[in-house]
Amino acid sequence: MSKYVLAIDQGTTSSRALLFDQSYQVASLAQHEFPQHFPQDGWVEHDPEDIWNTTLQAITEAMDQAAADASDLVSIGITNQRETTLVWDRRTGKAIHNAIVWQDRRTAEHCEQLRSRGKEAIISEKTGLLLDPYFSASKIAWILDQVPGARQKVAEGHLAFGTVDSFLLWRLTNGKVHATDATNAARTSLYNIKENCWDEELLSIFDIPASLLPKVKDNCSYFGTTDIEAFSSPVPIAAMAGDQQAAAVGQACFKPGMLKSTYGTGCFALLNTGADFQQSKNKMLTTIAYRLEGKTAYALEGSIFIAGAAVQWLRDGLKIITDAPESTALADQADQTQNLYLVPAFTGLGAPYWDSQARGAIFGLTRNSGPAEFSKAALEAVCYQTSDLLSAMKDDWPELENRETVIRVDGGMAASDWTMQFLADILDSKVERPPILETTALGAAYLAGRHVGFYPDLEAFSEHWSCEKSFDPHLDEVSREHKLEGWRDAVARTLSKV
Numbered sequence: 001m002s003k004y005v006l007a008i009d010q011g012t013t014s015s016r017a018l019l020f021d022q023s024y025q026v027a028s029l030a031q032h033e034f035p036q037h038f039p040q041d042g043w044v045e046h047d048p049e050d051i052w053n054t055t056l057q058a059i060t061e062a063m064d065q066a067a068a069d070a071s072d073l074v075s076i077g078i079t080n081q082r083e084t085t086l087v088w089d090r091r092t093g094k095a096i097h098n099a100i101v102w103q104d105r106r107t108a109e110h111c112e113q114l115r116s117r118g119k120e121a122i123i124s125e126k127t128g129l130l131l132d133p134y135f136s137a138s139k140i141a142w143i144l145d146q147v148p149g150a151r152q153k154v155a156e157g158h159l160a161f162g163t164v165d166s167f168l169l170w171r172l173t174n175g176k177v178h179a180t181d182a183t184n185a186a187r188t189s190l191y192n193i194k195e196n197c198w199d200e201e202l203l204s205i206f207d208i209p210a211s212l213l214p215k216v217k218d219n220c221s222y223f224g225t226t227d228i229e230a231f232s233s234p235v236p237i238a239a240m241a242g243d244q245q246a247a248a249v250g251q252a253c254f255k256p257g258m259l260k261s262t263y264g265t266g267c268f269a270l271l272n273t274g275a276d277f278q279q280s281k282n283k284m285l286t287t288i289a290y291r292l293e294g295k296t297a298y299a300l301e302g303s304i305f306i307a308g309a310a311v312q313w314l315r316d317g318l319k320i321i322t323d324a325p326e327s328t329a330l331a332d333q334a335d336q337t338q339n340l341y342l343v344p345a346f347t348g349l350g351a352p353y354w355d356s357q358a359r360g361a362i363f364g365l366t367r368n369s370g371p372a373e374f375s376k377a378a379l380e381a382v383c384y385q386t387s388d389l390l391s392a393m394k395d396d397w398p399e400l401e402n403r404e405t406v407i408r409v410d411g412g413m414a415a416s417d418w419t420m421q422f423l424a425d426i427l428d429s430k431v432e433r434p435p436i437l438e439t440t441a442l443g444a445a446y447l448a449g450r451h452v453g454f455y456p457d458l459e460a461f462s463e464h465w466s467c468e469k470s471f472d473p474h475l476d477e478v479s480r481e482h483k484l485e486g487w488r489d490a491v492a493r494t495l496s497k498v
Contacts, residue, residue: 002071002072002074004027004068005445005448005449005454006073007019007078008079009080010078011081011265013036015051015058016030017059017062019068022449022455029438032057035047035050044347045101046098048088048099055168069232071232073231074452075237075454076448078165078168078239078240078241079243079444081265082187082244083136083163087143087144087150088160089160091158097146097147111131111132114131114206119131119205123189128193130354134305134350135188137188154209154212160214162214163188165180166180166184169223169240173223173225174227174228176224176227179217181219182290186242186288191216196296223237238447238449239444241443244301246439246443247411248260249444250439250446251408251465252461256272259272259400262409262440263382263410263412265306266308267413268302271300271301272289273300275295275296276298280300280396282393284393284396285302286299287301301351302352303351304350304351306360308412310342310344311413314374325415328417328419330372331376331379333372334372334373334376335373340362340364340376341363341486341489342361342362343490343491345361351388355495355496357496359494361490363489363493364486379416383426384483387427409423411437414433420433424472424473425474425480426483429473430470431470434465434466
C-alpha cells in the first residue's frame with residue numbers, strides 16, 4: 001500500500017522535496033540551493049533550468065533517503081514562490097527568458113504609467129492587490145515586449161505563461177497540462193478573485209493575450225500525472241498552492257481571525273477573513289486563502305520582501321557570519337545600549353508602504369557598532385516589520401482588535417528563540433511555534449493527501465495541530481513604544497516619497 005505524500009516546495013533560494021507519512025511526519029527531506037541573478041539594481045532573476053534541475057535533484061534524493069519509489073506515493077502536492085514569472089515555448093518547454101522573481105522591481109515605471117492613467121482602482125477592486133511590480137502581470141508584459149519575436153509567437157499560439165507551480169506541472173506532466181490553482185492565479189493582477197476567473201479588462205490593461213494563461217483549479221484537484229523518468233510509474237498530482245497559502249493550511253488557519261506569519265526569504269502574514277472579501281484601507285492585500293470544492297476563503301495579507309534574506313546578506317554580503325544560526329548567537333551578545341535600526345529595503349519596501357524606490361539603510365551607528373549589533377538589527381527588523389503589518393490588519397479588520405491575538409509562526413527564522421521572543425515583545429502578543437516548521441510543505445502535502453483520501457477533513461487536521469513552544473510578551477509598554485518610535489523614524493528617513 002502506498003504510504004507517502006510527496007511535497008515539492010519550490011522556494012526563492014532553494015528547491016526542496018519532502019515525504020510525509022500518514023501521521024504528517026517528515027520521512028525524508030532534500031534541499032538544493034540555486035543561484036540568484038541580479039542583472040541590474042532592483043532586478044532579480046532565476047534560471048528556469050536551475051529551478052527544474054534542483055527540484056528533480058531534491059525529489060530523487062528525498063525518495064532515496066526513504067528507500068521509496070513511485071509506487072510508495074499516493075500523490076504529489078506542489079507549493080511555490082508566488083508571482084515569479086515564466087514564459088515558455090509550448091513546443092520545447094524552454095523558457096524564452098529567465099524567470100523574473102517576485103522581488104524584482106524592473107517594471108516600476110510601467111506600474112507608475114498605469115497609475116497615472118487611473119488604472120489602480122479597478123485593478124485593486126477586482127484583484128485585491130495594489131498596482132506594483134511585485135505581481136506577475138507587469139512582468140509578463142515586460143517579457144513579451146523585450147524578448148524579440150515574443151508577441152509574434154504569442155499570436156501564433158506558441159507561448160505559455162505560468163508562475164513556478166505551472167512551470168513545474170508542465171515539466172512533470174511532460175507538457176500535457178497547463179494549469180494553476182486559485183491562490184497562485186490570485187497573485188498575477190489578472191485574476192478577478194470575486195468572480196474567480198481571468199478578467200478580460202485586466203488583460204487589456206496590461207496588454208496580455210488570454211492564450212498565454214493556464215486553467216485555474218481548486219487547491220485540491222486532479223492536476224494530471226507524472227510522465228518523466230524520475231518516477232518509475234505515474235503519480236497523481238493532487239494539489240497546488242502558493243507558498244504562503246500552503247503555510248496557512250499547514251498551520252490549520254481555517255477559521256476567520258486565525259493568523260499565521262511565515263519567516264522565509266521574505267515574511268508574509270496571512271489573516272483568514274472567511275467568505276468575506278475585505279478591501280484594505282491600509283495597503284494590505286486581499287487574497288484567496290484557499291479554494292476547496294469551489295468555495296473561496298479570503299485573507300488579508302501583509303508582504304515583507306526581506307526577512308531571512310537579511311540574514312543571507314549578513315552571511316554573503318557583509319560576511320560577518322558563516323551560517324544563519326550564528327546571527328542569533330551574535331544578537332544575544334550585542335551591546336543593549338546601542339539602538340541600531342536596519343531598514344532592509346534592498347529591493348524596495350512592501351506592506352504597508354509599497355515604496356519600490358526605497359533602498360536599505362541603517363541608523364544609529366557608533367564606533368562600537370560591530371557584527372553583533374548588525375545581527376541584532378537584522379533580526380529585529382523582521383519583527384518591527386511584522387508589527388507594521390499587524391497594526392494595519394487590526395485597523396482593517398476590527399474583529400482582530402477585540403480578541404487576544406495569537407500568531408502561529410513558521411519558516412526558517414521561526415527556529416530562533418531569540419527572534420521569536422523579540423517578536424512577542426514588540427507585538428505584545430503570544431507567538432506559537434508548532435513542532436514542524438515545514439508548514440508550507442505540510443500544507444501542500446495535506447491538500448494532496450486529502451484529495452485522494454489519505455488525510456482526513458479540515459476539522460480532523462486542525463485537531464492534530466500542536467504548539468511546540470509559545471512565547472509570551474515581557475517587554476513593558478514604555479520600552480516597546482520607545483523602540484517602535486525609533487523604527488518608525490528610521491522608515492520615514494528611508495522612504496523615497498518623503
